[in-house]
Amino acid sequence: MTQRTPVFPADRQALYEINGYSAAIRSGDLLFVSGQVGSRPDGSAEPDLEAQIRLAFANLKAVLAAGGCTVDDIVDVTSFHTDPEKQLETVMRVKSEVFPEAPYPNWTAVGVTWLSGFDFEIKVIARIPGHV
Structure with missing residues (x-):
């Protein structure tokens, strides 16, 4: 049986312990990687959509780094959007900065009605480089 080891970024353990x-x-x-949102240090949602998406990616990068990965190691993405049609242009703009060139990871986008006060959430699966 494969062992499961939890991974936490350096500064957000309380969020995970509480929940x-x-x-x-x-x-x-x-x-x-569990779904990451654009939460501020106090746990509140960043109100500006683009800033919230950028913060979600920053939080994602922190978790990836804690697990020995970068965005280049991502193989699968699932994102959740409260209003996909209105948010798509902004999401694609930020996405193109994070993933500027092929090969791109698999990506599934899902429209949802509730994200606990957030408008965007992203979860991923990454392959750990050099891991045997």
Whole structure:
């Protein structure tokens, strides 16, 4: 049986402890990252959509780094959007900065009605480089 090891970024453990989940789980050579949102240090949502999306990616990068990965190691993405049609242009602008060239990861976008006060959430699976 493959061992599951929890991964946490350096400065957000309380968020995960309060809500009872891990930021990510390392299993074999894969890192499964929980959904990341554009939350400020106090846990509140960044109100500006583009800033919220950028902050979600910054939070994602922090979890990836804690697990020994970067965005280049991402193989699969699922994103959640409260208003996909209105948000698509902004999401694509930020996405093109994070993933500027091929090969791009798989990506599934899902429209939802509720994200606990947030408008965008992103979860990923990454392959841990050099992990045996």
